[in-house]
Amino acid sequence: MDAVEILLVEDSPTDAELTLRVLRKNHLANRVVHVEDGEEALDFLFARGAYTGRNIELRPRVIFLDLKLPKIGGLDVLKTIKADALTRTIPVVVLTSSKEESDVIASYALGVNSYIVKPVNFDRFEEAVTHLGMYWLLLNQLPS
């Protein structure tokens, strides 16, 4: 497998499609891995389950994480990612429709790098995702 740039953890197919569309538009969709639940996300990151054999060193440059996920919830995924030395250094952007203060607080408490609320308005949505892609993939510096 090639290097992964974005791990998109999103259970809604429509949201996923819209997000990918935008990324594609911006030529950022080349190396996007899309998983549909928290378990799969962790399997991928820790190269287990369906992803056994993956090169674990090939970490994504950013994880876009939805909170409302079946099986393992987004906050638990976040917790796991930030708890493990292997995955801690990967920037996590929570991309969720929840504006709830409690979710924001919880996320930052777990060490989230950014918290973005998905606008309903597509134009804004497009804008947000573009910015995210630009920022985290092109602007943000990661350790080699």
Place this chain on the structure above:
Amino acid sequence: MADQENHISEILDHLLEGCQIIGYDWQYLYLNDAACAHAHLSREELIGHKMMEVYPGIEITDMFQQLNKCMEQRQPVRFSNDFSYPDLTSGSFEISVIPVKEGILVTTLDQSMERERSIAENESGMAGNPLAESENRFRTLIDQAPIAIAVSRESKFMYVNPAYLAMHGLSNLAEIMGRPIYERVSAQSLEESKERAYRRLHGQFVKETYEYTGLRVNGSEFDALASVTRVNLVDGLATIGFFQDISELKHAQQEIRASEARYRNLFDNMLEGVALCQMVYEDGRPVDFIYLHINEAFSRLTGLRNVEGKKVSDIIPGVNETNPELFEIYGRVTLTGNREKFETYLPALKIWLIVSVYSPETGKFVTVFENSTARRQAENALKQSNEELEQRVRERTAELSDLYNNAPCGYHSLDAKGVFVRINDTELNWLGYTRDEIVGKKKFTDLVTAESLLTFEENFPGFIKRGWVNNLEFRVVCKDGSILPVLLSGTAVKDSEGNYLYSRSTMIDNTEQKRGETARQETQKRLEAANVELEAFTYSVSHNLRAPLRAIDGFSRILSQEYAGDLDSEANRLLTVIEANTRRMDQLITDLLNLSRISRAGLHFSDIDMTSLATSVFTEISTPEIRQEFSVQIDPLPAANSDLNLIRQVWSNLLSNAIKYTRPKAERLIEVGGYLEKDSLIYYVKDSGVGFNPAYTNKLFGVFERLHKAEEFEGTGVGLAIVRRIINRLGGLTWAEGKLDQGATFYFSLPVKNNK
């Protein structure tokens, strides 16, 4: 010189006349032989002694007065004097007194010898006359008699004896001889004396004895007793009288009479009855007595009159049977002479008597008694009244005791150490103890939980000092171990110095309250749980509603973006409509979420600087362009005490409305102000915007109500509903004024004092 003195002395000693010098202090300084002879004393007995020493009583004699006259006035005096010696002899002298430098010089010439000589001459003339001898003897008797004797003829003094002279203050016979006898009688006795004299003269009487008032030469009067009789003297009839000064006697008699009168007065007027009685014996036993003498009170107290001289058995029949003790006691007293006192009831007279009895002489006794019937009755009445009173007190105490003991709450009293000194039945029942187990044995703190012990220790000292405590919550442990929640209130009883004595405490069963509290707490918890649930529900609803909305909007946008070329204008318009509506729905969801959150949010009150709040909110919701376009005036607003976040929302909604509805106008004015009116703080946002039809004012604050078309003004119609709901929760009111196209003013009020 000594020779000359001796020579003079010799001459003086040979003189017939007595010569004596008496000092100013009446000491005999010198006497010649004749003076000693006249004095019937030796020189040693006289020289150096005072005259009053030698002749006691001499100061009262006339002779002394004469000597004193010379001694004091320093004038020569000459007089005759009949002198009676202590040895009962007498002498008659002619006395001259002259003042000398040592005192007085007295010369005495003995005239008795003269008199004796003349008498002897007379006697020698009638020598051998036995009658004359007899008369002489009588004369001597009379002269020496201790009683005053006067002889008179035709009411004139013929002769008086020295005793008579002395009684009347006369010095010698010459002063009275031949004088009328009435001169020696006082004015008040004069008339009577004259009558007697007349009777004596013309009547046939031999002697009489009578009292009269005598008159001394110095004018003083005295009571006298006269015994007078006619006598046949040698030379004719005369009256001889024997007189006695009975002043003292009369005085004594008066005293006795006065004393008797006093006792009589007492006897007659005293309130107690007195009876002097004679005991009557039969076979040596006292069986009766005779009333000898009774006083007025006796009759008044007993109702018996005319009892003197009568036997009691006659006056009070049957008294022997009804009151045998009387005879017993009187008999004993009469016999022993001891005093006794007793109380008895006489059925015959229906009276109670308190009697004191003593015996003044053998066989007699005196009773002094008072009628104690009235007193006994009064005593009985008092006793009865006391009993009634005590009965009432008992009843009242029982009443109060009942009220205390059976009150619907617990009463108890604690001393300064917190020990029970008193407790009512109700409290005992609640606690399940007996009174013996509690009073004086247990402290209040022995019966409470550990937690309540702290409450007690914290509050008791303050209670003692302050004197009261109200509604303290305690949890009391009953005898069976169950816990009773109670409310305790109390006041402190203190002594006059302010020292704590004991408490008056009420204990109220707080079980219901506590249960209610628990119920309320549970209800509260349930409400909170429900709220949390609702919150979660709302959250999930909004999230779930939003996701599809996002898809609708997204995909239609993609469609219009990427397939615009393939679509005609109508198709594009349709897509626009779809997009617009999804956005609207999103807004609706947001607004609904807000609205529901308003109702559920907890309120946190704090002081709010409304002026700076309104200003900062305006800055937040507006852009620099808007701020340029608008003329905004925010007046100094009164501070409020309310929930900061909710008020912020209110300002946000009102101000954004103002901006929104004024933007289309040429004149863009927004005015924000506030003032205090009675108990409310009124705030307003006034704009120069499009206003509204006042006919629809009541719809303004309704949910989703709009008075303008959606295409004119965006908005879901929830903004004002939110404002109203917030303000209502905070205890205020909302209202608005406006005219079409002439702007609108939106008001909200807040209470000055926040009350939840």
